[in-house]
Amino acid sequence: MSTKTIAVPKTAAGAVYDWVDERLGLSELAAFARHKTVPVHAQSFWYYWGGISLFLFLVQCFTGVLLLVYYRPGVEAYESVRQITFVMHFGWLIRSAHAWSANLLIFAILVHMFSVYFMKAYRKPREFGWLSGMALLGLASVFGFSGYLLPMDELSYFATKVGLQIPMAIPWIGPMVASMLRGGPEVSEFTVQRFFALHVVVLPALFLPLLGFHLWLVQRYGNAVPPSEEVKPLRERKSIPFMPNFLRKDLAMWLISLNILALLASVFPWALGRQADSLVPAPAGIHPEWYFMSPFEMLKLLGNVLPGEFGEIAGILLFTLGIGLWILIPFYDIKRESGQRARAAHYFGLLAVFALLATTVIGYWTIR
């Protein structure tokens, strides 16, 4: 409607937009968003999982701040969580949502990671995407481990005690590292206090810039296509615009995730055990969270084969080696066509999935 020759009086909103646009370059962003496309193929479903992970992280930030309103670390930790769960209106729901969302977040990140792995989306130029993603997964598991202690009930107490045995197995510096994390020789109010600082300040401060970097890379390079699509000529490949087509689907996925979360959090409220007491024996059937079950079980199995300190050190070494190989995949699986080497990486991935699932099943099987 407005032409360049005549100065047509603008609406107030238009004038504000122009003012901001002139300074921040919004129309460049809008142009960028208009040109962004997302490939469509048989494996497109897996593209949603990064977005779902992002959404659940936002849920964690939001519910985490709400819990922070009443949570008190240190000696009062258990009492304050009891208050949140049983005294404050809907406190049980907020806490339940935070705990369930933490689990769903780890699950979504794992699905995202394996889909990236099998689509070979870590190859040039996306190596940094893979590396930053692995670092984010590492931080997410430390988030999970530190958050698990904060209610200071029986389960969190023993889980932390057992979990801190893992750094103990590092040769030479192990005991020092463990007691630095623990804040003394035993899990106590000092441990809760420093895990709290880690959970709400240190980890977010590391996670957020890394997440920004990860998302920036996704914008820069776009979605990778799996090798089966890559072999097709360009004109046979299909894609949809990001704005608004893919974004709409993405938001629909967020809504579905939120509904699943709300259902789980309200129908299966997260329990609060008895207050941690080092004099009360560990409850029967105690076991790590599902996402720590596999490494726990692997170490246990290896301990049966190689008993004693040697087995512990061998376990840690083997673990470090396996994770190292996994992280470094972009540097040795570099061939673009689906040749022999590419297949080797594929089988390594299948082996990793199988080992994770098998040891998790064995872990849960042997509890009973």
Added chain:
Amino acid sequence: MSDQVVLVDEGKLELTSEGAAERNSRRAFLAAAGAAGLLYTAALAYPIYRYLASPEEMALSATAITEVTLKDAQKLPLGSVLMFRFGPSPAMLIHHADGRWVGLSAVCTHLGCTVQYESQADRIHCACHGGVYNAYTGANVSGPPPKPLTLYKVAVNETGVEVKRA
């Protein structure tokens, strides 16, 4: 914006009953979707509001308290004050030099600081902005306070002092 208006106008010119029905059903759909979205947001916002408002509600039940018994307060010396909590808010029990007992709210009516009884001047003073109250009636004497302090009923017996809302 004006482009759309023009389109709508053109549509009006060749309006069929089918087109009207379609537009009505689209309008109905948008209204339903908007209502569903509002309900959804409300369902999320309600528990969060109640959660954050919990301490306020607890304080409200404390405000419902209409009397406080101060054990052994009858032993309060002449010319001195006992600060206590009346429900959630601070209050003061003054035993004047002439033997009279006075119970008053200790929240300054200006900006809510806790006021102080000064026995030498036999007055109540607020250090924040220099408000002065009468120590017998709670009347605002000078300075910024717009209203007197709330006066309570006081009953002294052998075991303590009962303070009641008037």
